[in-house]
Amino acid sequence: MPELDSSPRITHVSWGRLEVECASDDGTRSFKDAKLYPGGARMWDWNETGTSHTPGIQPADVEELLEHGASVVVLSRGMNERLQVQPKTLDRLDDAGVDTHVLPTNSAVDRYNELQAADEAVAGLFHSTC
Known part of the structure; x- marks a missing residue:
């Protein structure tokens, strides 16, 4: 199995x-909402899949994360x-055998960065407002 690229780190x-x-980009990128993956x-x-606050994150939103090898x-x-x-x-x-964490954004960032620092094949969906 080929080695996966590392997941990006959230700095703020x-x-x-x-x-x-x-690691694959030069410098830091800013987002309001972001998809991060190895x-x-x-x-x-959100318009790509018709996502909204209710009913929320849908299966189509996570497919890209799985395609990039997230565990x-x-x-x-x-x-x-x-x-x-x-x-x-x-x-x-x-069903994909993926360990999942659902958290408020600040806690989600902390957990993601812990997993990223441990070299896990971590991915995430981050919503930075309400």
Whole structure:
């Protein structure tokens, strides 16, 4: 099995802003909402899958994370935990054998960075506002 690229590191989180440092990129990138995975990071555009606070993160949102080889996924529910997670999404991750953490954004960032520092194949969806 080929070796996976390392997951990016989150260097800062505040309301409406997530700063991420990727080994594959030069410097730090900023996002409002982000998808992070082994080897990269990109903006999480909710319009791609029709995601909204309710009913929340859907299976289509996590497929890209799985495609990049994630063995652990961190889902942030927003600073005020307004973003929900559909049960089907958790079922999809469970079926894939992925360890999943669902947390408010600040706690999600802390957990993600712990896993990233331990060289886990960690991925995450991060919502930096409500």
